[in-house]
Each structure stands twice: as structure tokens, then as C-alpha cells.
Amino acid sequence: MAWTSDFHSCGGASQSPINIQLSETIFDPSLRPFLLSGFDVPEDEKLKLKNNGHTVVLDLPDNLLIHNGLPQEYRAAQLHFHWGSRGAPGSEHSVDGKRYSGEIHVVHYSTEYSTIQEAMTQPGGLAVLGAFLEAGSEENPTYEHFLTYLPQVSNEGQDTEVPGFNISGLLPGRMERYYRYNGSLTTPPCFQSVNWTIFNDTIKLSERQISMLEDTLHRDDEEILQLNFRNAQHMHGRIILANFR
Ligand SMILES: NS(=O)(=O)c1c(F)c(F)c(SCCc2ccc(C(=O)O)cc2)c(F)c1NC1CCCCCCC1
Numbered sequence: 001m002a003w004t005s006d007f008h009s010c011g012g013a014s015q016s017p018i019n020i021q022l023s024e025t026i027f028d029p030s031l032r033p034f035l036l037s038g039f040d041v042p043e044d045e046k047l048k049l050k051n052n053g054h055t056v057v058l059d060l061p062d063n064l065l066i067h068n069g070l071p072q073e074y075r076a077a078q079l080h081f082h083w084g085s086r087g088a089p090g091s092e093h094s095v096d097g098k099r100y101s102g103e104i105h106v107v108h109y110s111t112e113y114s115t116i117q118e119a120m121t122q123p124g125g126l127a128v129l130g131a132f133l134e135a136g137s138e139e140n141p142t143y144e145h146f147l148t149y150l151p152q153v154s155n156e157g158q159d160t161e162v163p164g165f166n167i168s169g170l171l172p173g174r175m176e177r178y179y180r181y182n183g184s185l186t187t188p189p190c191f192q193s194v195n196w197t198i199f200n201d202t203i204k205l206s207e208r209q210i211s212m213l214e215d216t217l218h219r220d221d222e223e224i225l226q227l228n229f230r231n232a233q234h235m236h237g238r239i240i241l242a243n244f245r
């Protein structure tokens with residue numbers, strides 16, 4: 001599928017992901033820490049985990065809200081991941097050319113709109129929180145809440161139910177420091193409606209947990225689902241803000 005001919009937004013001037021060149025970032029102290037509410041989902045609430053052939057998506061209940069770090073209130077819709085292959089990193093964004101092992105995207109839409117379908121066509125309609133995954137020495141207990149279910153969705157189109165857990169535990173421990181820029185969905189239709197936040201702090205998983213993400217999922221049943229990141233897009237004069245020096 002030629003992305004630009006079929007989806008002309010994909011050839012636009014505000015596309016994502018990007019390489020965050022630290023020397024080009026601009027300090028903006030007005031960008032405040034996030035307030036998350038409703039992210040601690042009780043375990044008797046079941047969340048759908050689906051392999052859609054491009055990534056693994058966890059649908060989120062409609063009472064998860066974020067505020068403060070953003071100009072308006074946004075409602076969480078889903079989260080998904082981008083990863084590499086054994087030994088090759090797979091984050092979508094990069095920092096001074098460094099690509100990380102993986103990246104989580106928590107996708108939200110502005111509460112000005114009643115559906116994500118409506119919001120995603122509007123400027124600022126979406127807010128995606130992104131954070132880098134990297135291998136550390138410890139196992140990440142919160143990631144176990146859904147990684148243990150990956151084998152049940154190993155093939156494209158499969159989905160399963162995951163008991164609720166504290167979704168904020170999938171994000172970095174510290175969320176005060178982040179980069180902010182205006183961009184797009186990194187997959188067709190590539191709508192340029194995303195207010196991007198990329199956290200400075202990374203998420204540490206064990207090597208085994210990173211490998212789970214890299215080695216478990218398949219697309220159309222035989223091809224392994226790996227390296228599902230889009231290449232860095234041109235800035236076309238866009239600026240990247242940082243709320244820390
Ligand atoms: N990084 S990102 O946020 O742009 C992104 C990707 F890079 C993605 F790769 C994806 S998955 C690819 C799009 C897709 C395909 C199939 C299905 C299905 O069968 O249910 C659903 C979606 C993906 F779902 C998303 N996020 C979605 C973009 C699709 C349209 C809006 C819905 C929420 C955000």
C-alpha cells in the first residue's frame with residue numbers, strides 16, 4: 001500500500017514519528033505534570049487485548065482521563081506497542097539518533113468529541129503519551145499483567161480478556177519530564193491531529209519481557225510480527241518543547 005497515494009495525510013508536513021534532536025528542543029516551563037484519573041482499573045473489569053496484525057492493542061475503559069499536562073481534558077482509548085527484533089531496537093521516536101528497544105503509546109482523544117473517529121480528524125483531537133522501553137536487570141511486574149496473555153493472541157485477529165490492573169504502572173515511574181510536539185498517527189490514515197508527549201524517563205523491562213514482545217506475535221499466521229515502527233519523518237520547521245532543562 002503506497003501510503004501517500006492512498007492516504008494523502010501520510011505525505012503531510014507534520015508527520016510522526018520524529019528524531020528528537022536535543023540541541024533543537026526549546027525549554028517551556030509552562031508544560032505541567034500530568035494528572036491521571038481512573039487509571040487503576042479494578043481486576044474484575046476485563047480489558048480486551050488484540051493482535052491486529054500491526055501491533056498488540058489493549059482497549060481501555062472510557063473513564064481514564066488525563067489533564068494538566070495538556071491544554072484540555074483527554075480520554076484514553078487504547079494502548080499499543082512498537083518493538084524491534086532480537087538485538088535490533090524498535091522504538092518509533094529516537095533521541096539524538098538513539099532508537100530504544102520499544103515504545104508504548106497510550107492513545108487519548110479530546111473530551112470535546114464523543115468518539116475517537118470524530119476526534120482524530122481534528123487538530124489537537126488526539127493526545128498520545130509515548131515512553132521508551134529498555135532492558136534493565138529487573139522484571140517489570142506491571143508489564144506481566146498483559147505479557148502473560150500474549151501467547152493467547154499470537155496470531156493476527158486473535159483477542160483475549162485481561163483482568164484490569166493499574167495502567168499507569170505501564171508508564172515511567174516519573175512523568176514530570178517530557179518532550180512535546182505536534183504530529184500525526186504513525187500508521188495510515190496518518191491524520192495530523194496528535195499532540196505528542198514523549199517522556200524523558202524510560203520504562204525498564206527484563207530481557208525476557210522484551211523478548212516476549214519481540215518473539216510471540218505473528219501476522220497472517222506465519223510471519224513473525226517484529227520491527228513495527230515507522231521511520232523518522234522530517235520536521236518541516238516544527239519545534240520540540242521540553243518542560244525541563
Ligand atoms: N502509533 S499509532 O497510534 O498511530 C497506531 C499505529 F502505529 C498502529 F500501527 C496501529 S494498528 C494499525 C491500524 C489498525 C489496524 C487494524 C485494526 C483492527 O483490526 O482493529 C485497528 C487499527 C494503531 F492502531 C495505532 N493507533 C490508532 C490508529 C488507528 C486509528 C485511530 C484509533 C486509535 C489510534
Ligand SMILES: [Zn+2]
Binds near residue numbers: 080186
Ligand atoms: Zn503507536
